[in-house]
Amino acid sequence: MKITFQGAAGTVTGSQHLIEANGKKILLDCGLFQGKRKESFELNRSGLCRGDEIDALVLSHAHIDHSGRIPCLVRNGFTGDIFCTSATRDLCAVMLMDSAFIQEKDVEYVNRRRAKKGQRPFEPLYTRADASRSLEQFVGLNYRRSHELFPGIRLTLVDAGHMLGSAHVILDIDDRDTGKSRRLVFSGDIGRPDIPIIRDPQPLVEGADILIMESTYGDRLHPPYPDSEKELERIVTETVSRGGSLLIPAFAVGRTQQLVYALHRLHSDGAIPDLPIFVDSPLGIATTDVFRMHPEVFDAEIREFLLSDDDNDPFGFGRLKYTRKVEESKALNDLKVPAIIISSSGMLEGGRILHHLRNRIGDPRTTILMTSWQAPNTLGRKLVEKQNPVRIFGEEFEVRARVEVLTGFSGHADRDGLVDFVRVMEKKPERTFIVHGEEDSSTNLAKILREELGLKGIEIPESGKSFTL
Incomplete structure (x- = not known):
């Protein structure tokens, strides 16, 4: 099994992690980079896998920093299924079309300025036609209903309590290369208990062998x-x-x-x-x-x-x-x-x-x-x-x-919530990858997981880095 971190590594936006197992390539999230405009413009156009190389995509939730490059992936040749909850699919139907409209309008504005300078025009990252086509590939799954992605690879989505339809992603993999059965958990964005509207995040008591987890607020506490x-x-x-x-x-x-x-x-x-x-x-x-x-x-x-x-x-x-x-x-x-x-x-x-x-x-x-x-x-x-x-x-x-x-309205777990997410696991992960956080947040969370829970094998991966497990 191999994991390559292609986004939300050393930063919060652009969530995208590639899992290679049993001859298949499974992408976890495909999000937009956000922030400094020129830098984000370049990041969103570079490093994206060729779509025809990906066999399936699993989407943790609909926020645009997790879903916003899906139409680009489809534009680049991806024809596989996009697995998520039904609520996430319904939100993406609205959000990806809106994002495509913004992509088109932003490029129109930039191209008017480039034309005055005699510079070649840019293409939008994707269009509304690309977004519409991508929606045909979504497959809605209910929470806790296991689904076989490929022989030896099963997917289960668990309520993450972060926003409508958000999920922790569980991949149970019978790894042909090692002969081992291992559970990989991708936390997605972890929600907070006792926040109105949606249910509390569901604990993953069974634990994991390999954990990819967010760290947005890994060095801060929220007020009640x-x-x-x-x-x-x-x-x-x-x-x-x-x-x-x-x-x-x-x-x-x-x-x-x-x-x-x-x-x-x-x-x-x-x-x-x-x-x-x-x-x-x-x-x-x-x-x-x-x-x-x-x-x-x-x-x-x-x-x-x-x-x-x-x-x-x-x-x-x-x-x-x-x-x-x-x-x-x-x-x-x-x-x-x-x-x-x-x-x-x-x-x-x-x-x-x-x-x-x-x-x-x-x-x-x-x-x-x-x-x-x-x-x-x-x-x-x-x-x-x-x-x-x-x-x-x-x-x-x-x-x-x-x-x-006011940070108390945040849908993200704070430092203690992130630690508790791992604390309740009966089987603690052998390898943990800390993503989706700025440097101080990720470093602080890794330190606490080592000192309080005794976790070993913790990595804070750089963008583009691969790990063979």
């Missing part, structure tokens, strides 16, 4: 979720008392729905002022519809809430409006009263949120609330790091708005 909801209440109340509006950049999948549900509860309890709340993200609106289609993954808390809620919709209530049309979005910039605007993208790298930010970043009454991890070199990271001024659409703006950070 109820504390973060109270902090949200404080931030809304203080912003309104200044006569300002609250801008929340949010990932369209997971974070938007989480924030809407939290605000719904605070509004129902009378804990926040009565003010208009807008979700200004076409992708966020579309993915919220997908959430409504999958109540089978809702946790007990949201089921109880629905029994007592007059609206009978966790993602809809009287003061909430979903703005679909461009004209509706533009009208928000003319609001003269305090409001909450939730809009993508979550790292401020594109989308409608940039227009709202440009309009309000110079207003000291405004609050910008960051609720998720921000990749290096993104506008979101620059705001979190208090850089001033910042550039939006190529123009410099002084940051007079208040910037707040």
Whole structure:
């Protein structure tokens, strides 16, 4: 068996790990690199396996840093099956088409500038036609329903509790080369217990022989979720008392729905002022519809809430409006009263949120609330790091708005959650590969796993490095 790490190695984005066993090549995730634009542009076009060399792809979840290069793989000749949960497939139907639209528009903009300089045009990484074609290859599987990928290789997906449809990936491999039967576990992104909407991550008590695990928050702890909801209440109340509006950049999948549900509860309890709340993200609106289609993954808390809620919709209530049309979005910039605007993208790298930010970043009454991890070199990271001024659409703006950070809404396990993921395993892995984290996070997690759990054979692989096991 051989593993090659082709993404999310030494960084968080671009998840992609190649497993070679029994003469077959199985790709775990196929995600986009995000961050510095020029660097990401080049990374997303290099190092991707030839599609016709891959026999199957297993997708842990729909976030674009895990799924966003699938249409490129198909464009490069991949014709095999893409295995994931049904919810992940439904989310990808929306997200990959949206990503393809962005790829096309970004290249159009770049090519206009290149044409003026007499430079050759770029091709988009993929098109909407590529994304549509890739969706024909998705195969939805239920949790804990074992499926034979190939002779001697069985796949099982287990609820990872990170977002709708997310999964830990288990490959049970009867390795012909060594004559051994080994279990390889890819954690995907590990969720947090006691977070509303989706169920808690399911422990892998049986353990693993080989473990590939994420480390996004391997050196940090999250505050308890109820504390973060109270902090949200404080931030809304203080912003309104200044006569300002609250801008929340949010990932369209997971974070938007989480924030809407939290605000719904605070509004129902009378804990926040009565003010208009807008979700200004076409992708966020579309993915919220997908959430409504999958109540089978809702946790007990949201089921109880629905029994007592007059609206009978966790993602809809009287003061909430979903703005679909461009004209509706533009009208928000003319609001003269305090409001909450939730809009993508979550790292401020594109989308409608940039227009709202440009309009309000110079207003000291405004609050910008960051609720998720921000990749290096993104506008979101620059705001979190208090850089001033910042550039939006190529123009410099002084940051007079208040910037707040709430990590308690994160869908990622923190340091203790990551350690506990391994702690409960009855069979501890002989080899562990730490991925999907910045250097400090990965190094710290590896140190704790060695010292607290006695794990040996821990590696923090570099991108492109292969291991024969």
